[in-house]
Amino acid sequence: MNFKNISCLLFLFGIISLGSAQxxxxxxxxxxxxxxxxxxxxxxxxxxxxxxxxxxxxxxxxxxxxxxxxxxxxxxxxxxxxxxxxxxxxxxxxxxxxxxxxxxxxxxxxxxxxxxxxxxxxxxxxxxxxxxxxxxxxxxxxxxxxxxxxxxxxxxxxxxxxxxxxxxxxxxxxxxxxxxxxxxxxxxxxxxxxxxxxxxxxxxxxxxxxxxxxxxxxxxxxxxxxxxxxxxxxxxxxxxxxxxxxxxxxxxxxxxxxxxxxxxxxxxxxxxxxxxxxxxxxxxxxxxxxxxxxxxxxxxxxxxxxxxxxxxxxxxxxxRNLFDLKLEGLSYELLGEEYILDLGINQEEIQNENLDYFYDSYISDRGDLSTYYGYKELDATGYKLIKGKVYPETFANSGQLEEENISEILKQGYAYIRLKELPRQEFTKLPINLVAEDFQLPENLEPNFFLEKDGKLNYAVINGFLVDLFKKDFQVENAIIID
Structure with a gap:
């Protein structure tokens, strides 16, 4: 191959390389x-x-x-x-x-x-x-x-x-x-x-x-x-x-x-x-x-x-090994015995006729979830799961409730508040679940609980959303209204 042909090849190679580089x-x-x-x-x-x-x-x-x-x-x-x-x-x-x-x-x-x-x-x-x-x-x-x-x-x-x-x-x-x-x-x-x-x-x-x-x-x-x-x-x-x-x-x-x-x-x-x-x-x-x-x-x-x-x-x-929220190694009491569990929680979208949606979360899996991951994760080792309670006072409506300090109510372990008049919808932007006067706590484990360590509640899980109780600003996309 003569020098002229080699030069042409090198020139063409330079063009190709430049194109790729660009x-x-x-x-x-x-x-x-x-x-x-x-x-x-x-x-x-x-x-x-x-x-x-x-x-x-x-x-x-x-x-x-x-x-x-x-x-x-x-x-x-x-x-x-x-x-x-x-x-x-x-x-x-x-x-x-x-x-x-x-x-x-x-x-x-x-x-x-x-x-x-x-x-x-x-x-x-x-x-x-x-x-x-x-x-x-x-x-x-x-x-x-x-x-x-x-x-x-x-x-x-x-x-x-x-x-x-x-x-x-x-x-x-x-x-x-x-x-x-x-x-x-x-x-x-x-x-x-x-x-x-x-x-x-x-x-x-x-x-x-x-x-x-x-x-x-x-x-x-x-x-x-x-x-x-x-x-x-x-x-x-x-x-x-x-x-x-x-x-x-x-x-x-x-x-x-x-x-x-x-x-x-x-x-x-x-x-x-x-x-x-x-x-x-x-x-x-x-x-x-x-x-x-x-x-x-x-x-x-x-x-x-x-x-x-x-x-x-x-x-x-x-x-398919992702959860919206994964909690690792928490302590869970059942029939007087303590067990160590991982919990995987997902936030299901529920749609209304106007194509708006809200979240209704559920516990997707529990046990050894070491091969799973979460969009949000918390190492809950040393934390004890405490089921959410119903607040002892019944409020007239959500307007009256908005005047209350919800953060302080959560810090006391309450995940539900009774209202005499519930809003005509299925969710609330308040970071706590709203329920009817005759509401009774569910027997099954729901994604509404608290994590306790050394006698103090450090975290809340409200409708599947993790809340750090010691942070001033926290966000729950929505809680649930239960008639």
């Missing part, structure tokens, strides 16, 4: 500038189709975007595809097949805002010259109307890829087929109780290249999805280190992701899980934004092809 600063800038693109009209994860309709209407007016009505839900809510780009590669992204899994829908509108902005124009122009992006947000608007998993028919759309019994399923299949999409992004939410296997870290984001057969074979279509995930994981580890999991890849013959893979679309599942102190999933929304954009750039530049599939296999599996 990507990480790009994603860092995307992450740091995220607030410039965040769709401010959506601040909470419970929202309906009516919330995003005005946003879609604005994109209809934008000549850079094409908005096409591709179907309707059972109740007649429109399903609209938003497309942008001029490239030969078609990338199809759909969200909220399950009506109560909205994190990625929020992120989609953030990404659309990014694509519509003047910032990062050079890299965006390069992206859109190579790919054409197609977004189908909120596939299940009837489910979103009730913030429930299934559609109005009661069908899980993600188990309807074969029979196509629901109009939403038919639309999803028809769009994929009409595009003959090269890549697909199947965007979901998963339980907040998933953790990255054998670690205390929540699986804030989990990825999967779904299997297309029971043998979990890897062909080029699935392999390309795996390689893109390697690139995404590499980026997200910088912003949520250790908080990435790999979703179970058992083949589900009725599922859309598995069938998309079989139909020839390299399909990437993204599951949004839990993040500490982020009940509305706004931080995970941001991770979706960066993660998906990283994937799109990787596909456009084809650098995902350099990724090693073994790095995909190295992503920890999802595990």
């Amino acid at each position: 990507k990480k600063p790009l994603y860092a800038k995307l992450y740091s500038s995220y607030e410039n693109f965040k769709e401010e009209s959506i601040e909470k994860r419970r929202f309906t189709r009516a919330k995003i309709q005005p946003l879609i209407e604005e994109f209809k007016k934008n000549r850079d975007f094409k908005v096409t009505k591709v179907g309707e839900s059972i109740q007649g809510r429109p399903l609209e595809l938003i497309s942008i780009g001029q490239g030969e590669l078609d990338i199809f992204l759909w969200s909220q097949m399950h009506g109560d899994e909205s994190t990625a829908t929020m992120a989609i509108f953030d990404i659309l805002n990014f694509l519509d902005s003047r910032e990062f124009s050079e890299v965006k122009n390069e992206l859109l010259a190579k790919v054409k992006l197609h977004f189908l947000p909120m596939v299940n608007p009837d489910g979103a109307q009730r913030f429930q998993r299934r559609n109005l028919l009661g069908v899980d759309i993600n188990r309807d890829a074969l029979r196509l019994q629901s109009p939403e399923s038919k639309t999803l299949k028809r769009v994929r087929d009409s595009l003959e999409a090269d890549f697909g992004f199947n965007l979901h939410d998963q339980s907040t109780y998933y953790n990255a296997e054998r670690t205390p870290k929540p699986a804030s984001i989990s990825y999967l290249a779904p299997a297309y057969n029971y043998e979990k074979s890897i062909n080029k279509v699935r392999g390309d999805a795996m390689r893109v995930i390697v690139q995404m994981n590499d980026i997200i580890q910088k912003y949520a280190p250790g908080q990435v999991g790999r979703y179970n890849d058992d083949f589900e013959p009725r599922a859309f992701g598995d069938n998309m893979q079989k139909w020839g679309t390299s399909t990437i599942l993204i599951e949004s899980g839990g993040y500490p102190n982020d009940p509305e999933k706004q931080e995970i929304r941001k991770l979706n934004f960066v993660s998906i954009l990283a994937a799109l750039f990787s596909i456009a530049q084809e650098d995902y092809q350099n990724a090693d599939i073994s790095s995909y296999e190295a992503i920890p599996n999802n595990d």
Whole structure:
């Protein structure tokens, strides 16, 4: 090989290396500038189709975007595809097949805002010259109307890829087929109780290249999805280190992701899980934004092809060993005997007709929980569990109670207060449970108790929320009203 050829090779290698080196600063800038693109009209994860309709209407007016009505839900809510780009590669992204899994829908509108902005124009122009992006947000608007998993028919759309019994399923299949999409992004939410296997870290984001057969074979279509995930994981580890999991890849013959893979679309599942102190999933929304954009750039530049599939296999599996609150080694008296227990407490969301919610906590597990973790943990070694008592005085109503020093009442071991007139709701923002005049303490252990050490009450657990009784400022998201 002559010197001229060697020089050309070195020059080309320099370009490739420079391109790879420039990507990480790009994603860092995307992450740091995220607030410039965040769709401010959506601040909470419970929202309906009516919330995003005005946003879609604005994109209809934008000549850079094409908005096409591709179907309707059972109740007649429109399903609209938003497309942008001029490239030969078609990338199809759909969200909220399950009506109560909205994190990625929020992120989609953030990404659309990014694509519509003047910032990062050079890299965006390069992206859109190579790919054409197609977004189908909120596939299940009837489910979103009730913030429930299934559609109005009661069908899980993600188990309807074969029979196509629901109009939403038919639309999803028809769009994929009409595009003959090269890549697909199947965007979901998963339980907040998933953790990255054998670690205390929540699986804030989990990825999967779904299997297309029971043998979990890897062909080029699935392999390309795996390689893109390697690139995404590499980026997200910088912003949520250790908080990435790999979703179970058992083949589900009725599922859309598995069938998309079989139909020839390299399909990437993204599951949004839990993040500490982020009940509305706004931080995970941001991770979706960066993660998906990283994937799109990787596909456009084809650098995902350099990724090693073994790095995909190295992503920890999802595990389900998280509690909202874990108490370790407390002393519990039963029938005159002392026992040492760990307690795992979860805070279940209860939703009302207005899509508001409150927490009704429960003890999920007890015993040896040494292989489990908590979003909040307390080493309760040396502490004795004392069941909460009912305050001896009955108050007329909650207004009268608000004049009392609740902190002092808690320090005396009272977890319940009787009211003659209970509010007409199921929860209270006061940090103590409100009960009817005839209320009797439950015999079973409930997540309303105190932790005593050396004859003093140090902590309260009210409706599953841990309260340090010696701190002036403490927060209980809500306590319960029991009629």
